[in-house]
Amino acid sequence: MLNAYKFADVRSVCIICDGRVGTIQTIDGMVCPYCMPKELLPQAVSLRKHRIIIYCKTNPGWESCAGMPQYQEKAEIEDRSAAITHSTPTILADELNAQIETAESIDIVVSFIKQSGLSLLLGRLADFSRRGKLRVITTAYMGATEYEALNELFRLPNTEVRMELNAESTRLHAKSFIFNRPDGDSVVFVGSANISKTALTDGEEWVVKLLERDVPEVVRELRMSYEMLWNSENVRPVSQRNRAEIESALERRGT
Numbered sequence: 114m115l116n117a118y119k120f121a122d123v124r125s126v127c128i129i130c131d132g133r134v135g136t137i138q139t140i141d142g143m144v145c146p147y148c149m150p151k152e153l154l155p156q157a158v159s160l161r162k163h164r165i166i167i168y169c170k171t172n173p174g175w176e177s178c179a180g181m182p183q184y185q186e187k188a189e190i191e192d193r194s195a196a197i198t199h200s201t202p203t204i205l206a207d208e209l210n211a212q213i214e215t216a217e218s219i220d221i222v223v224s225f226i227k228q229s230g231l232s233l234l235l236g237r238l239a240d241f242s243r244r245g246k247l248r249v250i251t252t253a254y255m256g257a258t259e260y261e262a263l264n265e266l267f268r269l270p271n272t273e274v275r276m277e278l279n280a281e282s283t284r285l286h287a288k289s290f291i292f293n294r295p296d297g298d299s300v301v302f303v304g305s306a307n308i309s310k311t312a313l314t315d316g317e318e319w320v321v322k323l324l325e326r327d328v329p330e331v332v333r334e335l336r337m338s339y340e341m342l343w344n345s346e347n348v349r350p351v352s353q354r355n356r357a358e359i360e361s362a363l364e365r366r367g368t
Contacts, residue, residue: 126210126236134206134233134314194327197304197320205306205320206233206313209290212300213237216292220339221308222250223288225257229310231265242269250339250348252277252285253362260360262308267353275348278362285347291332291339299325301332 126143127133133145197203213219214237226249238247249266251258253276266274277285290302304320306312325332342348351359 126233134204194324195322197302197318197322199315199317204314205302205318208322209234209302209313210237212290212292212302213241216241216245216294218246218248218293220248220291220293220336220343221289222285222339222342223307224252224254224286225307225309226251226259226262226266227257227307227309228259228262228265230308230313231262233310233313234308235265239269242271245271247272248343249274250276250285250342253279253359253365254285256363256365257307258363260356260363263351263359264353264356274351275343276351276359276362277348278351278358279347285342287338287342289335289339291336293336294325297325297329299332299336301325301335303335 127145127148128142129144129148133147134143137144137146137149195201195203197205197208210233213234219238219241241247247266247269249272251263251274258276263274263276266272288304288306292300294300301323302320303323304318306316306318306320309316312318323331323335
């Protein structure tokens with residue numbers, strides 16, 4: 114039922130709980146459906162003129178989703194392998210942000226990266242990159258990747274980006290987010306989602322969340338495949354120094 118309250122102008126995390134992606138716009142900022150008072154949900158479309166923070170402060174019976182039963186129940190459900198689709202209440206961006214906070218290192222491969230999607234993860238990634246290593250593989254396929262998004266990654270410490278620039282001859286369609294942790298606690302997301310706002314919030318994407326303790330062999334194979342791809346001659350290290358070459362590859366838009 115949460116899909117009824119998702120709108121195209123998703124821009125940031127919820128201003129109330131500072132955890133989930135905000136999908137309802139108010140004057141004060143974006144609010145997630147879990148923190149929005151139930152009596153206001155039917156008015157969601159008109160809440161652009163509503164000062165939600167004042168409402169929350171003047172209604173003593175209200176509480177944020179962090180203290181609500183459905184939030185606690187979701188936390189329990191998250192601690193297992195699961196499917197994430199358009200029909201499930203889980204928002205992929207929420208899941209990824211939660212994993213970023215506790216990962217030891219992160220390996221990402223996607224066909225394309227858009228700034229609108231990266232902005233939903235960038236705050237957590239920026240904090241993470243001060244303590245852990247981030248590796249990202251992407252492509253120039255269809256010219257969908259945005260240089261501005263890559264440049265945000267280039268600026269992060271402890272971050273390496275590799276890219277398939279020859280989109281005419283190769284087809285890299287893998288999409289995976291690997292959150293590495295010791296003692297068999299790694300988590301991997303594999304599916305159809307690239308890094309775009311639609312894919313990470315309300316798009317028709319199918320993604321499987323795999324806990325290493327549930328399927329250690331599968332996670333090991335995915336990790337090995339990532340290493341093979343990372344060291345493949347089809348992808349190469351890129352940085353701000355490669356801007357002209359990257360933009361040229363994006364303009365060629367492999368078909």
